Amino acid sequence: MENKLIVSPSPHVHSGDSIEKNMYHVLIALIPAFLIALYVFRLEALVITVCSVLFCVGFEYLIVKYIMKKKPTVLDGSAIITGVLLAFNVPSNLPIWILALGCLFAIGVVKLSFGGLGNNIFNPAIAGRIFLLISFPAQMTTWPVTAVAEATDAVSSATVLGNIKYAPEILPSLQQMFLGFEAGSLGEMSVIAILLGLIYLLWKRVITWHIPFSIFATVAIFTGIIYIFNPIPLYNPLIHIFSGGLMLGAVFMATDYVTSPMTKKGMIIYGCGIGFVTVAIRLWGAYPEGVSFAILLMNAFTPLINNYTSPKRFGEVVKNG
Amino acid sequence: MLKTFRIGGIHPKENKISAGKAIQKIDIPEQVIIPLSQHIGAPCQPIVKKGDKVKVGTQIGKSVGYVSANIHSPVSGTVQKIDTALDSSGYKRDAVFIKTEGDEWEDTIDRSNNIKREFNLSSEEILEKISKAGIVGMGGATFPTHVKLTPPPGTKAEVLIINGVECEPYLTSDHALMLEKTEEILVGTTIVMKALKVDKAIIGIENNKKDAISRFRELIKSYPNISVEELKVQYPQGGEKQLIDSLIRRQVPSGSLPISVGAVVQNVGSIYAIYEAVQKNKPLVERVVTVTGKDVKLPMNILARVGIPLSNLIEKAGGLPETTGKIVSGGPMMGKAIASVEIPVTKGTSGILIIPTLEAKRKAMRDCIRCSKCISVCPMGLNPTLLMNLTEYEVWDRAETNHITDCIECGSCSYTCPSNRPLLDYIKLGKGRVNTIIRARKN
Numbered sequence: 001m002e003n004k005l006i007v008s009p010s011p012h013v014h015s016g017d018s019i020e021k022n023m024y025h026v027l028i029a030l031i032p033a034f035l036i037a038l039y040v041f042r043l044e045a046l047v048i049t050v051c052s053v054l055f056c057v058g059f060e061y062l063i064v065k066y067i068m069k070k071k072p073t074v075l076d077g078s079a080i081i082t083g084v085l086l087a088f089n090v091p092s093n094l095p096i097w098i099l100a101l102g103c104l105f106a107i108g109v110v111k112l113s114f115g116g117l118g119n120n121i122f123n124p125a126i127a128g129r130i131f132l133l134i135s136f137p138a139q140m141t142t143w144p145v146t147a148v149a150e151a152t153d154a155v156s157s158a159t160v161l162g163n164i165k166y167a168p169e170i171l172p173s174l175q176q177m178f179l180g181f182e183a184g185s186l187g188e189m190s191v192i193a194i195l196l197g198l199i200y201l202l203w204k205r206v207i208t209w210h211i212p213f214s215i216f217a218t219v220a221i222f223t224g225i226i227y228i229f230n231p232i233p234l235y236n237p238l239i240h241i242f243s244g245g246l247m248l249g250a251v252f253m254a255t256d257y258v259t260s261p262m263t264k265k266g267m268i269i270y271g272c273g274i275g276f277v278t279v280a281i282r283l284w285g286a287y288p289e290g291v292s293f294a295i296l297l298m299n300a301f302t303p304l305i306n307n308y309t310s311p312k313r314f315g316e317v318v319k320n321g
Numbered sequence: 322m323l324k325t326f327r328i329g330g331i332h333p334k335e336n337k338i339s340a341g342k343a344i345q346k347i348d349i350p351e352q353v354i355i356p357l358s359q360h361i362g363a364p365c366q367p368i369v370k371k372g373d374k375v376k377v378g379t380q381i382g383k384s385v386g387y388v389s390a391n392i393h394s395p396v397s398g399t400v401q402k403i404d405t406a407l408d409s410s411g412y413k414r415d416a417v418f419i420k421t422e423g424d425e426w427e428d429t430i431d432r433s434n435n436i437k438r439e440f441n442l443s444s445e446e447i448l449e450k451i452s453k454a455g456i457v458g459m460g461g462a463t464f465p466t467h468v469k470l471t472p473p474p475g476t477k478a479e480v481l482i483i484n485g486v487e488c489e490p491y492l493t494s495d496h497a498l499m500l501e502k503t504e505e506i507l508v509g510t511t512i513v514m515k516a517l518k519v520d521k522a523i524i525g526i527e528n529n530k531k532d533a534i535s536r537f538r539e540l541i542k543s544y545p546n547i548s549v550e551e552l553k554v555q556y557p558q559g560g561e562k563q564l565i566d567s568l569i570r571r572q573v574p575s576g577s578l579p580i581s582v583g584a585v586v587q588n589v590g591s592i593y594a595i596y597e598a599v600q601k602n603k604p605l606v607e608r609v610v611t612v613t614g615k616d617v618k619l620p621m622n623i624l625a626r627v628g629i630p631l632s633n634l635i636e637k638a639g640g641l642p643e644t645t646g647k648i649v650s651g652g653p654m655m656g657k658a659i660a661s662v663e664i665p666v667t668k669g670t671s672g673i674l675i676i677p678t679l680e681a682k683r684k685a686m687r688d689c690i691r692c693s694k695c696i697s698v699c700p701m702g703l704n705p706t707l708l709m710n711l712t713e714y715e716v717w718d719r720a721e722t723n724h725i726t727d728c729i730e731c732g733s734c735s736y737t738c739p740s741n742r743p744l745l746d747y748i749k750l751g752k753g754r755v756n757t758i759i760r761a762r763k764n
Contacts, residue, residue, distance in 0.1 A: 006647040006681045007411070007660050009746050011732030013333060013490065013653040013680070017739040019690055118688035118740075208697070262693035262704070313702035313724060314328050314562060315572040 019117070022257075023077025025206045029197035030084055030252065036180045036190040037088070041144075044092040045186055051096055053083030055103035063112050078117045082106055085125035085252060088187025089245065089292070090132065093144045102132040122299045123256045126249075126292050133292070143183040159184050160243040161288040168233040177242040188248040191241075198251045207255045210267035211274075215250040216241055218275025226283075234283070246278065249291035259299040266302075266309040273298045323528060325553035326563040327572075329700035331733045333556055333654065335529055339493045339613045339620035344501055346624055347637055349421050353396050353628030354406045355381065356416045359667040360457040361464050362388030367417055373400045378427035378604050381417050384455070390465040390668075391455035392417075395606035395626035397425040407664050409650040409657050416665075419628070431601040436504050440512060440599060447516040447599055454598030455668075456605050459590030460484060460495075460559065461651055463669040466591055470516050472580045479583030481514050481522040482568055483592055486552060486559035488527060489652025492672040494609040495589050497622040499526070499533040502593050507537070507544050509596030514546065517585055522547045523568050524589075527554045556654060557731040561586045563700050575727050590671075605668055610634060614675030616642035625666045631673055632662040646678030654732045687740040695734035695744055701727045705734035705744040712751030721755045728752055 037045040060079040064072045086102055106128030114120040133140045143159060160171055160182055172182040180190020188194075201207045220237040227235040240246065254260060254274055261270045274294040281290025358364035365382030375381060375394040382392030398421040405413040426432060442450070452467035472478055483506070487495040499506060510522050526534050528551045537549045550568055557563055562573045564586060571582040579586055587595075590608060597603040606627055613620040618639025625634055631650070635641055641662070649656040650664075651671055695705040703724055711720040725748060734744040 005645070005658070005660055006678075007658040008647075008683065009658075009743075009749065010649075010656060010730075011654045011736045011745065012647060012649050012656065012658065012674070012676055013736060014684070014741065015331070015333070015737050017694070017737060018684075018741075019687060019739050022690075022692065022739055116688070118690045257690045257692040260691075262691055262696055262706070310723070311696050311699070311702045311704055312328065313575065314566075314700065314727070315574040315577075316702065 019076050019078070022206050023081055025201065025204045026081055026252070027077065027084065029200040029206075030081075030088075030187070032193035032196040033088065033187040033190055033248070034084070036193045037092075037187045040181060040189070041092040041186060044144075047096075048090065048092055048094065048099065048186060049084060049087040052087035052099055052103060053080050055100050056080070056083035056086070056107050059104055059107040060112065063108055064116070068112065068116075073116065076117060079107060082111070082124045082128070084187075085248075086128045088248060089125065089129040089185050090140065091143045092186050093142070094139055098132060098136050098139055101135070102128040105131045118258055120258055121303075122296055123253055123259045126253050126295050126299070130292050130296060143185075159288065160239065161282060164234050164239065164243075165288070171233055171239070174238055174242060177239070182243075185245065188245045191247050194247040194251050201251070201255075208264070208267070210264055211255045211260060211271045212250040214268045214271025215246070215254060215275045215278075218272045219246065219279055222276060222279045240279065240282065244282075244289045245291040249295055250274070254295050254298070259302055261302050261305040261309065263306070263309040263311050266305040269305055269309065270298050270302065273301065323553035324550060324567045325555050325558065326566040326700060328702045329698045329733065330555040330557070330563075331698050331736060332554065333490050333736060335554065336490045336615075337493050337496070337529065338491070338615075339611050339622055340496055340530075341500075341532070342493070342497065342621050344497050344609055344622045344624050345637070347629065347634065349396055349424065349626055350629060350633055351421055352401070353419050353421060353626065354416050354630070354665045355392060355395065355419065355628045356406065356408050356414055356665065356667055357382050357392060358408070358414050359392060359463060359627070359669060360390045361462065362386060362390070364415060365389065365392050367403050367415070369400045369417065371400055371402055374398075375400060375419060376425045376427050377606060378430050380604070384452075384465075388465055388468055390457050390467075391453060391604070393455060393604040393606050394419060395628050396421045398422040407661055409659050409664055409667070409670070411660055429602045431603070436508065437600040438508050440515075442515070442599070444516050444518060447512055450599050451516070451595055454594070454604040456591060456594045456598055457668050458588055459594060459608060459668060459671070460588035461655065461669055461671055466587070466595065469585065469587075470513065472517070472585070473578075476580045477583065478517040478519050478580060478585045479521070480569060480585075481510065481517055481519050482564060482584055482586045483510055483522060483524040483589055484559055484561075484564055484586055485524055485526040485530070485533065485589045486564060487530070488554075488556045488559040489654055489656070489671075490556075491613045491674050492611050492652045493613070494611045494622055494671050496530050496533055497611075498593055498609050499530070499589055500536060503533075503536045504540055505596045506589055506592050507540060507547060508600065509592035510547055511544065512595055512599050513587060513592065519585075520546055524549045525552050525558075525564055525568050526550070527552050527558055529554045556733065557700055557729065560700060560729050560731060562729070575724060608666070608668060608670065610666060610670050611672035612638035613672060614642070614677075615680075616644045616677050617675050618642070627667055628665045630663050630665055631659070631670075634666070634673060635662060635675070642675060642677070644677040644679070645675055646681030647676040649674040649676065654736065655730065683743070684741040686742050689740055689742060692739060694737045694739065698733040698737045700731060700733060701729060703727060705748060706742070708751060709742065709744045709747040712747040712754075717751075717755055717758055720751050721759070725752050725755050726759070
């Protein structure tokens, strides 16, 4: 007995937290948005999501095992999240072979060539989506008329942001956008579903409020100021927050641990940067939507932000309170 | 809202399974081993030799140097030898071996149980008594108390803070002491207030010890200058700097002592020892030790003489469980894993925690996923994952500018990490190196 005692430095207890727990919490938080996608796009949503997850997990397994020659890590949940998020970012009628290319790029190039989970610079799902958007612009921006829209006699299959500049008279109501029955990519449309996910992630302390709320606040203030002077839908802050990939991006993609800053100050700078770039692209850019580009750009700034922000130290500011 | 500190913190499972258990006595074995270094600072010089007869309370070690503390015999008997013995750090250090004969105490010690409330001593006389009695910080740091109660020139204490937090999971020795020696602790507090010439004292207790809080509140009416504050259960609430922040909303600056914000902190165990030293002339020769663990048959609090092997205490608590994987001297967050149960109880032994094999092993380390949870929980506002990397790559200048020396080694970072990264192991290494570099630069 005596000589079998384990001797190791303190602490001698652990919280039991793990990479898996965090990843599976994120997956649970994605369920409401997935249910809305199923309701709106029916079987197509299921097929795209399942295929995307299978491709991501499959590519990761094969590359890690046969090219990197390490023990496959697919069950940590991160490849599943990439698969789901990429699926949520494409139209429901995207050809499967295009989707497979996106998954290969996201997992093979963006994630594993940097060394896998924890070492990648860019969010794999975001980079995968942008790769597809640039390579297959037509397929990536043709949205089907949704089953719900048909039933409710909706007129257009262009997205809100697609119409906002040129056809503001046919925008859906804010209510419709809040529920998520407008046209758009698979899982990005329902504000309420994503908000439920956000509440879950905050409750489980997977993420903190800093990134999503600084994005919302920046977008709202930036567009709000213009809206005061020129109150047309193009500048309506609520439409901007409710539309496109902003909710999904702010809650699930910008908050990716690996590619976002680590200090609270840094998170706020990063969130404001994303909000600012998003609005700039939406209002003055060639693309109707800018969230993915904004996140990708701020991903690139993350190491710099980490370098120049440090946590608030004990005894640094306050002496007497 | 309960009071708490403003940066970081965690809430590990409390597991106070020995809470509310009365303090038990334990038989003195035939031989005791008294290490000559039971405190931070210079080890004692032995002042007895082989064959000398000693009583309980006879001084056997003399403090040398400013930061050091006397050591007294906890038993009566004959000195067998002065030799090296294993201590909790795993090193062999000088110790006095005494063969026990009866239980005869020095005549000067008042062994009655009466509470003696009055004292008529000057500040200097009190400090002299504390110094003679060899009292050290009993929360675990074992810093000599008389040194701590002598503020450096140019500084002035404004408030005395009594640490009854006991934020380490499992441990209940301070809790037991607060329940059974409530008034003695209040008298001790008054004594230390006199020594420090302060007119205000606050006792901070986490609100998982409601019985202790209410017991103090009952008795405190006759001690108008002492108040009791209920604190949120949050680790490391009992960290000196954290406790000061919680209670008086002042943050001790980096590299400074609590006195720089006018505070002096004392653990309740030390306060009780001070009461006994000043009012009963009793040196520090025994302390309350919690013996606990999930598979321990009879988790309990034991009043044990210094020098008794830990194995005797474990035996009293029902013996070593079959499942034992690790034995920790102290609490699970900051305690030391020990290699042998034959090491003796010392002034700083607050508990013996027996951890089952299943929980004793660390999980494999994985890549950092930059979740930044270590940063969120660090009570000193440091960046543990950065400090670990800087230590790994030996970037000492950046480790220093990122304040590695501020680390209080509470372990919240390693506890929290979802990738099981040994953050604190590295930070301790780096902190040691950086401190060496700083010292070399000063010389």
